[in-house]
Amino acid sequence: MDKKQQKDWKWQLKNRITTIGQLEDFINLxxxxxxxxxxxxxxxxxxxxxxxxxxxxxxxxxxxxxxQALADVEELHDNLGVPDPLDEGKHQPVExxxxxxxxxxxxxxxxxxxxxxxxxxxxxxxxGEEDADFSQEKIQRGIEYVRENNDIRDVLxxxxxxxxxxxxxxxxxxxxxxxxxxxxxxxxxxxxPCTLPQRITDELCEMLKKYHPLYLNTQFNHPRxxxxxxxxxxxxxxxxxxxxxxxxxLMAGINDSVEVMKKLCRELMRIxxxxxxxxxxxxxxxxxxxxxxxxxxxxxxxxLQGYTSGLAVPKYVLDTPYGKIPLSPNYVVGxxxxxxxxxxxxxxxxREPNPVELSHEDTVxxxxxxxxRQRCSTG
Ligand code: SF4
Numbered sequence: 001m002d003k004k005q006q007k008d009w010k011w012q013l014k015n016r017i018t019t020i021g022q023l024e025d026f027i028n029l030x031x032x033x034x035x036x037x038x039x040x041x042x043x044x045x046x047x048x049x050x051x052x053x054x055x056x057x058x059x060x061x062x063x064x065x066x067x068q069a070l071a072d073v074e075e076l077h078d079n080l081g082v083p084d085p086l087d088e089g090k091h092q093p094v095e096x097x098x099x100x101x102x103x104x105x106x107x108x109x110x111x112x113x114x115x116x117x118x119x120x121x122x123x124x125x126x127x128g129e130e131d132a133d134f135s136q137e138k139i140q141r142g143i144e145y146v147r148e149n150n151d152i153r154d155v156l157x158x159x160x161x162x163x164x165x166x167x168x169x170x171x172x173x174x175x176x177x178x179x180x181x182x183x184x185x186x187x188x189x190x191x192x193p194c195t196l197p198q199r200i201t202d203e204l205c206e207m208l209k210k211y212h213p214l215y216l217n218t219q220f221n222h223p224r225x226x227x228x229x230x231x232x233x234x235x236x237x238x239x240x241x242x243x244x245x246x247x248x249x250l251m252a253g254i255n256d257s258v259e260v261m262k263k264l265c266r267e268l269m270r271i272x273x274x275x276x277x278x279x280x281x282x283x284x285x286x287x288x289x290x291x292x293x294x295x296x297x298x299x300x301x302x303x304l305q306g307y308t309s310g311l312a313v314p315k316y317v318l319d320t321p322y323g324k325i326p327l328s329p330n331y332v333v334g335x336x337x338x339x340x341x342x343x344x345x346x347x348x349x350x351r352e353p354n355p356v357e358l359s360h361e362d363t364v365x366x367x368x369x370x371x372x373r374q375r376c377s378t379g
Contacts (some may be wrong), residue, residue: 001157001275004090006050006051006198007193007198008198009196009199009201011163012049012051012114012196012198013049013104013114013196015019015049015050015052015154016047016048016049016050016114017047017049017053017237018046018047018048018054018280019039020034020037021035021107021188022028022039023048023070023278024301025055025138026050026053026054026056026058027056027057027058027059027066028058028059030061032307033061033169034200035073035186036071036073036074037070037071037072037074037301039073039076039183039336040072040073040074040075040076040226040286041071041160043071043075043076043155043286044071044075044116044118044123044286045116046069046070046071046116046118047050047115047116048069048070048115048116049114049115049196050064051196051197051198051229052069052114052115052193052194052195052196053069053159054229055124055224056069056186062253063221063254064221064222064224064255064260065224065225067116067118067253067254068117068118068119068221068222068250068251068254069115069116069117069118069194070118071118072118072289072323074288074289075118075286075287075289076164077289078285078288078289079286079288079289080283080288081214081283081285081286081287082283082284083093083124083125083149083284083287083322084124084125085121085282085283085284085319085321086100086121086282086319086321087321087336088122088125089125089322090246091321092350093145094136094142094145095141095142096097096108096109096134096141096142097142097145097146099118099152100315100321101321101323101361102151103107103151103153103154104152104155104156105146105151105152105154105155105156106144106189107146107155107157107158107160107173108134108159108160109134109139109142109157109158109165109173110134110159110160110161110162110164111126111134111157111159111160112118112159112160112161112164112195113159113160113161113164113191113195114161114164114191114192114210115191115195115196116187116192117219118286118287118290119249119251119281119284119287119290121282121319122160123284123285123286124284124285124286126159131255132306139173140178140358143176146177146180147180150182151182152183153182153183153184153185154180154183154185154187155177155183155186155187155251156184156187156188156189157173157186157187157188157189157233158189159189161190161192162188162189162190162192162200163199163204164192167203167204167207168257170204170207170208171207173209173212174186174211174214174372175323184213185213185214185215186211186214187214187215187216187217188208188216188217188281188314189216189217189218189247190217190218191218191219192214192218192233192353193218193220193230193233193234193244193273194219194220194225194230195218195251196217196276197227197229197230197232197233198229198232198233199233199241199373200232200233200236200237200247202236205236205237205239205240205242206239206240208237209240209242212241214242215243215245216237216242216272217244217245217246217247217276218234218243218244218246218247219247219248219249219261219269220246220248220264220273221247221248221249221251221254221255221264222254222255222264223263223264223267226264226267226268226271230271231271235271235272238272238306241265242311242379243274243275244273244274244275244276245274245275245276246268246273246274246275246276246314246323247276247277247279248261248264248277248278248314249278249279249281250278250279250292250296250297250300250316251281251290251291251292252289252290252291253289253290254290254293256292256297256300257300258299258300258303260305260372261278261300261304262303262304262307262308264314265304265308265313265314266308266312267327269309269311269312271276273298275311275312275314276309276314276315277314277315277316277317277324277371278297278300278301278314278316278317279317280292280294280297280316280317281316282318282319286337294318294327294338297316297327298316298327298328298329300316301313301314301316301328301329302329302345305329305345306344306346307345316327316328318340325357331343331344333349337353338353338354339353339354340352340354343362350360354363
């Protein structure tokens with residue numbers, strides 16, 4: 001492949017790797033490794049852009065890029081995992097729309113992705129169907145649903161990856177949503193900055209920047225994914241005024257260590273992407289080998305909080321059929337009388353007098369005033 005072709009996102013998509021033979025142009029595979037991939041291939045689809053395959057360590061079977069993208073026989077040994085852990089099927093008022101919260105919806109505009117991630121929440125409900133942008137008619141019905149429901153102020157375009165549609169099709173959807181008076185914010189969920197950074201073109205950015213406020217959340221899971229190409233893609237989006245957030249998934253053997261997560265979060269900040277969520281890997285079919293105990297995630301967040309800037313610390317959450325539930329460690333240790341007893345990032349204990357609600361006529365009680373002065377003089 002020549003360098004010019006590699007920079008073309010359509011070429012990358014057309015030449016995705018889907019066979020072991022093609023994979024061997026990028027990495028060395030032992031016979032047992034080939035068997036592991038082959039055994040799971042019939043069950044869960046896999047496809048990898050040449051760009052992303054080029055990030056794999058050719059000789060290390062435990063490479064974090066390989067683990068995210070290569071089918072593995074372990075996917076077949078999961079008695080606990082369920083196909084739809086968020087019960088998304090039950091939250092669809094119309095086809096393509098998922099609504100859990102009253103004021104926002106996820107709008108699945110296609111089922112294609114540049115790389116089929118082994119941990120994908122929709123690996124059972126989306127993979128395996130023929131790759132497709134959804135029909136204009138279905139998409140139009142989704143837009144009409146948003147238009148008719150005045151409470152919806154925030155629309156997340158998802159899928160699949162919405163940025164695998166053509167610029168024209170993306171603009172058609174974004175422009176119509178933007179014109180709906182009660183839609184205040186449009187968000188795009190796309191992993192292309194990580195798995196297909198060539199997709200972020202000048203033309204795409206020029207088009208998107210007409211529809212602010214528009215946000216983009218992407219997914220980097222390991223610092224190895226941050227490359228000159230992904231950095232360039234994120235810079236282009238940021239220059240177009242699009243705030244960027246990152247939603248990592250915590251996965252065993254990939255990023256379940258303090259060192260890896262700290263490096264990832266710092267690198268993300270450097271390329272202008274705010275670490276936003278760290279997701280607990282759900283009890284999802286075919287992911288037993290990737291799931292980590294919740295204690296591990298909390299330990300990682302504890303080792304980030306205070307040890308790196310607050311902007312670089314993601315919220316650790318579990319997504320459930322009832323919405324996202326924070327799992328972050330608790331820094332409120334207890335109550336002593338009216339005081340809250342708190343723990344600092346490095347384990348020091350702080351007692352915070354709980355402010356009473358004052359009416360205009362009230363004066364501040366003496367002990368509270370004294371505590372306040374004391375803290376001001378030491379702070
Ligand atoms: S990019 Fe997102 S939607 Fe697509 S396979 Fe990966 S996790 Fe799933």
